Amino acid sequence: xxxxxxxxELLRHLFKKPATVDYPFKKLTVPEGFRGTPFLHPDLCIACxxxxxxxxxxAIVITQESDVEKKFKMVIHNxxxxxxxxCVDSCPTNPVKAMDMDHLYELACFDRHTLxxxxxxxxxxxxxxxxxxxxxxxxxxxxxxxx
Amino acid sequence: xxxxxxILYLLVYPGLLFLFVYGTFCEWFDRKVYARLQxxxxxxxxxxxxxxxxxxxFFKLMAKEDIVPxxxxxxxxxxxxxxxxAVVATxxxxxxxxxxxxxxxxxxxxxxxxxxxxxxLSLPTLxxxxxxxxxxxxxxxxGGTRVLTMLFGYExxxxxxxxxPAILANSWRIAEIGAFYRARPLLLLPNVIGFVxxxxxxxxxxxxxxxxxxxxxxxxxxGTFTEYSGKKLAFFRLMTDIELVVSSGLIAAIFLGGFGxxxxxAFLQFVVKTLAVIFLLSLIRALTSRIRVDQVVAFAWKxxxxxxxxxxxxxxxxxxxxx
Amino acid sequence: MKFNIxxxxxxxxxxxxxxxxxxxxxxxxxDADLRLGYNHRGMEKLAEEKNWTQNIYLVERICGICSHxxxxxxxxxxxxxMEIEPPKRGLYIRYLVSExxxxxxxxxxxxxxxxxxxxxxxxxYTWRDREVVMDLLEMISGNxxxxxxxxxxxxxxDLDEIxxxxxxxxxxxxxxxxxxxFKIGASEPTFVGRLAGVGYLSKEKAIALCACGPTARxxxxxxxxxxxxxxxxxxxxxFDVCTADSCDVLGRxxxxxxxxxxxxxxxxxxxxxLPAGDIAVKAPKKAKPNEVVSRYEAPRGENIHYIxxxxxERPERLKVRAPTLANYPATIEMLKNGxxxxxxxxxxxxxxxxxxxxxxxxxxxxxxxEETVVRFxxxxxxxxxxxxxxxxxxxxxxxx
Ligand code: SF4
Ligand code: SF4
Numbered sequence: 001x002x003x004x005x006x007x008x009e010l011l012r013h014l015f016k017k018p019a020t021v022d023y024p025f026k027k028l029t030v031p032e033g034f035r036g037t038p039f040l041h042p043d044l045c046i047a048c049x050x051x052x053x054x055x056x057x058x059a060i061v062i063t064q065e066s067d068v069e070k071k072f073k074m075v076i077h078n079x080x081x082x083x084x085x086x087c088v089d090s091c092p093t094n095p096v097k098a099m100d101m102d103h104l105y106e107l108a109c110f111d112r113h114t115l116x117x118x119x120x121x122x123x124x125x126x127x128x129x130x131x132x133x134x135x136x137x138x139x140x141x142x143x144x145x146x147x
Numbered sequence: 148x149x150x151x152x153x154i155l156y157l158l159v160y161p162g163l164l165f166l167f168v169y170g171t172f173c174e175w176f177d178r179k180v181y182a183r184l185q186x187x188x189x190x191x192x193x194x195x196x197x198x199x200x201x202x203x204x205f206f207k208l209m210a211k212e213d214i215v216p217x218x219x220x221x222x223x224x225x226x227x228x229x230x231x232x233a234v235v236a237t238x239x240x241x242x243x244x245x246x247x248x249x250x251x252x253x254x255x256x257x258x259x260x261x262x263x264x265x266x267x268l269s270l271p272t273l274x275x276x277x278x279x280x281x282x283x284x285x286x287x288x289x290g291g292t293r294v295l296t297m298l299f300g301y302e303x304x305x306x307x308x309x310x311x312p313a314i315l316a317n318s319w320r321i322a323e324i325g326a327f328y329r330a331r332p333l334l335l336l337p338n339v340i341g342f343v344x345x346x347x348x349x350x351x352x353x354x355x356x357x358x359x360x361x362x363x364x365x366x367x368x369x370g371t372f373t374e375y376s377g378k379k380l381a382f383f384r385l386m387t388d389i390e391l392v393v394s395s396g397l398i399a400a401i402f403l404g405g406f407g408x409x410x411x412x413a414f415l416q417f418v419v420k421t422l423a424v425i426f427l428l429s430l431i432r433a434l435t436s437r438i439r440v441d442q443v444v445a446f447a448w449k450x451x452x453x454x455x456x457x458x459x460x461x462x463x464x465x466x467x468x469x470x
Numbered sequence: 471m472k473f474n475i476x477x478x479x480x481x482x483x484x485x486x487x488x489x490x491x492x493x494x495x496x497x498x499x500x501d502a503d504l505r506l507g508y509n510h511r512g513m514e515k516l517a518e519e520k521n522w523t524q525n526i527y528l529v530e531r532i533c534g535i536c537s538h539x540x541x542x543x544x545x546x547x548x549x550x551x552m553e554i555e556p557p558k559r560g561l562y563i564r565y566l567v568s569e570x571x572x573x574x575x576x577x578x579x580x581x582x583x584x585x586x587x588x589x590x591x592x593x594x595y596t597w598r599d600r601e602v603v604m605d606l607l608e609m610i611s612g613n614x615x616x617x618x619x620x621x622x623x624x625x626x627x628d629l630d631e632i633x634x635x636x637x638x639x640x641x642x643x644x645x646x647x648x649x650x651x652f653k654i655g656a657s658e659p660t661f662v663g664r665l666a667g668v669g670y671l672s673k674e675k676a677i678a679l680c681a682c683g684p685t686a687r688x689x690x691x692x693x694x695x696x697x698x699x700x701x702x703x704x705x706x707x708x709f710d711v712c713t714a715d716s717c718d719v720l721g722r723x724x725x726x727x728x729x730x731x732x733x734x735x736x737x738x739x740x741x742x743x744l745p746a747g748d749i750a751v752k753a754p755k756k757a758k759p760n761e762v763v764s765r766y767e768a769p770r771g772e773n774i775h776y777i778x779x780x781x782x783e784r785p786e787r788l789k790v791r792a793p794t795l796a797n798y799p800a801t802i803e804m805l806k807n808g809x810x811x812x813x814x815x816x817x818x819x820x821x822x823x824x825x826x827x828x829x830x831x832x833x834x835x836x837x838x839x840e841e842t843v844v845r846f847x848x849x850x851x852x853x854x855x856x857x858x859x860x861x862x863x864x865x866x867x868x869x870x
Contacts, residue, residue, distance in 0.1 A: 005654055006591060010184045010433055018188045019598045031605075033627065035612035056524035084527045084618045089626060101612075185594035285475055289497075289810065356588055365483035365586050365814040436664055437588020439811045440497065 035085045036104040040074055042121030044098035047072045051087035051099050060087060070123040078107060078115035098124075157240070166239045170388035171201035176422060177391070177429050184433040201388070205381050213377030220281040227281065228375070228382035231274040235389040238267035242396045243322040243405060244417055259319045264397060265306060271390055272298050272352065275361065278383070279371035290370030293361045293440050297351060300447030301358075305348035307455035308341040311462040312401050321397070325405015335404060337465055341458040342402040344451055346424070349394045350431050351443065353387065357435035358443060395424035472500070475810065479508045483586060483814035486824035490817065494810055502805040504798055509824055517788040522548055522622060522757065525785065529775075530616050532790060533826045535578060537616050538571045539768035540775075540790070540826075545620045546701060547764030547777045548785075551757040552622065560624030560749040561702045566740045567610065567619050569733045570637075573644065574603045575769035576726045576733075579821045580651065583723060586814040587664045592654070599647045606640045609633060624750025634741050641734050648730045655723060665720040669804040669816035672717055681800040683771020683793050684729065685820050687713045688721035695767035709736050719812075719819045756783055768793055770821045792826035 021028060030036075038060075047070075052060045059080040065071035083101075091099040109115060156162055175190060175198055182189030190197025215221055241264045243256060272294055279291025313319060315334065316327035328335055351358040362370030369375075372383055399420035400406065406416040438446070473494050479487040487508035493501040513532060517525050530541040542564060549556060556564075577600040584592030604614050611617035611627060619625045629637075655662070671681065676689035686693050694711040696704045712728035714721035757779040764775045771793030780786040797820040804816050 006434055007430075009595070009650075009654075010430070010591060013186045014180075014183050016186065018183070019186045019601075020188050022188065022191060031609040031612070033610075033612045034608070035618070054521070054523050056520065056527040082527060082531070082616070083613065084616070085612070085626075086523065086527065086618075089621070090523075185591050186598055187594060285473060289473075289475075356590070359588060360811070363588060363811065365588070366811055368482055433591045435589070436584065436592070437811075438664060439809060441809075442663065 030103050030105065034101075034103050034105070035083050036102045037078060037083070037107065038076055038081060038085070038087055038099055038101055039117065040076070040119050040121075041096070041098050041100060042074075042119045044093050044096060044124055045072070045074070045121060046093060046098070046125070047123045048092060050090040050092055054086050054090040055081075056084060056086060057082045065120065071120065072123055073118060073120045075116060075118040078117060079112040093124075161242060161244045162240060163236055166236055166389050166392060167385065170385060170392050171205065172198070173392050173395070173421070173425055174201040174388045177425055177432075180426055180429040181433055184430065205385060208381035208384065209378050211377040211380075213379060214374075216282060216284065216374050218283045219374065220283075223277065223281040224374075225379070227274050227278045228379040228386070231271055231278075231386040232382045232389070234267055234270045234274070235386050235393060238264055238393045239389055239396075241267070241321070242393065242417075243325060243400055244414070256320060256322050261309070261313055261319055261321050261324070261401075264321065264393070265309060268352065268390065268394060268397070269298075269302065271386060274386075275354075275371045278375065279361075282371075282374035284374045286367040286369065286373045287371055289367050290361045290373070294354075294371060296440050297354075297358065297360065297443050300444040301348040301351040301451065304344050304447060304451035304455040305352065307452070307459055308344040308348065309397070309401060311341050311455075311458045312338050314459070315462045315466055317466075321400050322405070325400050326407060328404045329407045332404060334465075335402065337461050338402055338458070340454055340461070342398070344455050344458065345398055345402065346427055346431070347451065348447075349398060350428055351447075352394065353391055353428070355428065356432045357438050359437055360440050360443065363437055391425065391428075392421065395421045395428065398424050477813060477817075483817065484824075486822075488822070488824045490805075490813070492805070492810070492813065497809050497811070499805055499808050499810065499813070502802050504802060506798075506824075514788055514790065517785060519784070521783040522552075522753075522755070522785070525788070526620055526622070527616075527618060529788070529790070530618065530620075532792070533823050534615055535575050535823060536571065536768045536770065536773075536826070538567055538619065539766055539773050540792075541618075541620045542568060543764050543766035543768075543773050543775045544777070544788075545622060546766065547762045547775050548622055548757065549753075550762045550764070551760050551777060551779050552754055553758075554623050554751055554753055556624040556702075556751060557748045558745045559628075559747045560751075562740050562744050563625045563627075563629060563749060564620060565701075565703045566629075566637075566737055567607070567617055567625075569736045569740070570603055570607055570610075571617075572733045572769045573730055573737075574600055574607065575821075576730050577603065579726060579769075579818075580723070582818055582821075583665075583719075583815065586818045589664075592651075596651065599644065602640050602643055606637050609636065621750055622753035624748070626750070628749050629744070634744070638738065638741060641737055645731070645734045648727060648734070652727050655727065662720065665723060665815070666716070666718060668719045668812045669722075669808060669819055670718050671800055671804050675803055676717075676800060679799040679803060680796055681771075682796045683768070683821075684722055684725045685771065685797050685800060687711065688725045689717045690715045693772075695765045695772050699765055701766065703740070707736050707739050719815050722819045756781060770794060770823060770826075771796060790826075792823065794820065794823045794826050797822070 047062060047064075049062055052062050057080045059077045059082075061075045061077070063073050063075075065073050085101050087099045088097055088101055091097045107115065158164060178200070179189040179197070190200035193199040193203045215224055241256075241260050276291045276294045276298075279287040279289075279294065282288075312328070313324055315338070316324040318324050318327065354361050362372065364370070367373075372380060375383060396417065399417070403420045403423070406413040406420070475492040475494055477490040477492060478484045479489045489505040489508065491503040491505070492499050513528060517528055520528055526541055526545060529544045530537045532540045577596050581593040581596035581600070584590070584596065607617055608614045610629065610633065611619045619627065671685070671689050673690045676686050676691055681689065681691075682693065690713055692711050692713055695701070696709070697711050709732045712725050712732060714724045714728075716724075759779055759781045761776070761778040764777065766773045766775075773793055774791040776787070776789040776791075777785055778787040801817060801820055801822075804819075805813065808816060
């Protein structure tokens with residue numbers, strides 16, 4: 001029976017860099033396909049409501065602003081969102097999806113209502129020339145890279 | 148003047164204040180070493196390298212609500228933390244440290260002080276048992292009985308292991324034992340078995356893994372101290388820290404040749420040697436998994452006690468040879 | 471003297487709320503009683519309100535550790551109901567994630583077992599190495615916990631060459647570490663001494679009490695849905711069912727470590743033989759009226775979903791039987807005549823996932839109701855005995 005087989009392993013790590021990260025001061029980078037927070041490219045959306053129907057958390061609400069104009073309002077309730085990206089999968093616009101995910105992950109806040117984001121936009125006509133890929137909106141949370 | 152100096156002695160150095168500062172430092176050291184052995188960071192943010200974390204913990208606990216359970220034996224429940232702290236602080240005074248107040252010397256160094264120190268170090272165990280029992284919580288009571296069961300295991304080997312160097316040095320005075328071994332460093336070698344036994348028994352006395360049975364949180368929540376909170380818990384934690392300092396100081400004084408030379412040198416020796424002992428204790432903590440209380444008693448009587456007896460025999464034989 | 475010790479619903483050994491009530495004599499457990507129902511979330515009812523797609527994400531959230539297990543079990547069933555056949559590549563990726571999930575779950579369990587045994591260094595090291603597989607899963611799926619890889623008719627994300635390379639590299643590291651832990655576990659005397667002989671469950675008892683998963687396999691039963699009823703890819707993949715004969719917590723540890731090694735083998739096979747092609751087919755919105763039972767070998771044992779459709783966009787009924795529920799009766803058996811010190815180990819050894827198991831209210835009521843009847847007689851006798859012996863004892867008994 002050997003005593004203390006774990007000893008070499010422990011001593012080996014005594015002067016090694018810790019495996020943990022000094023979190024709020026140092027951050028790990030998230031991988032390329034990370035599912036962060038959903039956001040809308042308003043000029044691509046055709047207001048088909050596929051995302052609203054398939055969202056498992058009922059976090060997306062689309063309303064028509066007025067009957068005459070093709071104006072719509074989309075609200076994403078980030079406090080309800082479970083970051084599954086089903087809305088991105090369901091979105092039919094081609095070749096660029098109107099719904100997209102960024103890399104934000106530090107979403108904690110004191111008031112859940114501040115987590116709401118909304119867009120008011122005119123419905124895009126489906127068969128238009130594809131627009132260039134719009135950039136993601138800059139992050140409003142300091143230190144976190146947007147996509 | 149002498150009175151003032153005695154008061155300074157009791158309260159500042161090497162009394163309460165010093166013990167508090169050094170005790171929290173040792174806790175930080177223990178936590179940091181433990182964390183590093185596990186490839187973690189340990190305390191990081193409070194003070195430089197997290198040095199003030201144990202102090203911050205202490206003051207945070209002091210500020211917390213202090214709850215005394217209705218069913219508890221209130222006077223006993225309240226008194227125990229204070230008595231516990233007083234006992235270990237008294238034990239701390241017996242450390243053969245450099246003493247700037249010679250007037251108070253008679254208080255702290257005399258023939259037989261090693262026995263008194265060992266006795267004072269046994270008291271916290273009893274206090275932990277009483278604390279568990281007086282809380283009348285089922286978990287505390289199980290913790291309390293476990294404390295006592297363990298006490299019957301490790302106390303005898305500890306005494307035998309600690310007293311054998313004293314027998315060789317032919318003195319019951321810690322300072323003299325240290326001086327004896329400083330004069331003949333080679334004689335420290337026969338005491339190695341005793342050193343190992345004493346280290347393990349101190350680990351058990353301090354209730355650290357693998358002997359953290361009385362407060363094994365996955366089994367019996369907080370164990371003995373389940374019902375304690377706020378100031379009382381802070382006192383108990385400080386008591387454990389000081390107990391750590393005193394017992395590692397005792398081992399350093401007896402098995403590692405004590406602390407001699409000029410005052411500064413002696414103090415440095417004290418720091419280095421106690422930290423070395425604490426490092427070993429942390430290593431044991433990181434290395435082992437908790438065992439059951441019946442296994443502790445079996446281990447103590449089947450392995451530790453024979454080893455301690457062996458140590459005594461070696462010491463007696465060597466003593467005969469030296470004569 | 472007999473005590474009643476309450477473990478839970480809030481207790482450091484339990485990561486989720488459940489109540490265990492122990493009758494102990496000294497340090498020995500004489501009787502145990504288990505009560506559920508603290509974590510019931512009404513998911514089965516909710517599932518009837520959501521459409522087929524939304525439900526994937528709902529069932530995924532039944533559990534945090536085996537999220538992919540529930541989603542896969544559900545998706546398998548719905549695909550049968552909808553009569554669609556996912557493409558091979560999609561299936562390979564789906565079960566690759568399954569096996570990676572098993573790896574992360576078993577590593578997590580190893581750490582927890584170390585912690586419950588009071589071996590915190592082991593806990594820290596296993597969890598550090600578990601990060602490797604967590605990172606791989608995050609890279610594949612975009613999230614560390616809820617991978618959301620499944621969709622009806624396949625998977626949602628493809629693997630490219632770089633990712634395959636990274637996974638293979640990660641598997642090499644993991645295999646090396648697992649072998650190391652196997653060595654440690656086999657030769658660290660305090661650890662082995664703590665696990666051996668604890669929580670004995672004989673083979674006959676295990677069969678009689680319907681234990682499943684590693685708990686059953688550690689009692690020498692070769693039961694594994696992957697072999698007995700191979701889903702999709704498992705009949706193409708070579709692997710062994712791991713068993714142990716020691717019937718105790720040590721055996722359960724050994725089975726899990728062996729399963730880790732098998733999972734690495736399966737992952738490597740799946741990656742090396744990944745067929746080309748699509749990863750998903752389009753699924754219809756509705757399913758014809760029918761019913762299906764879907765089985766899946768989750769890390770904790772056999773997971774069963776019963777799904778009934780009625781021709782609409784929504785399921786008419788979804789019933790989930792999680793492996794932990796099947797292991798509860800066996801746990802009670804294991805606890806009897808053990809030590810208090812062994813409670814956390816024994817309980818952890820079935821790798822309980824309490825929120826998985828909390829499904830039906832009816833069952834809980836039936837159970838606890840019946841138990842109460844038994845208990846009251848016991849309790850009265852017990853109380854009488856104690857009163858006769860020690861009349862003055864303030865508040866020592868947990869108020870039932
Ligand atoms: S990510 Fe999922 S939960 Fe969030 S808005 Fe999109 S569909 Fe809804
Ligand atoms: S975001 Fe996409 S799915 Fe949602 S309404 Fe706009 S176009 Fe349709």
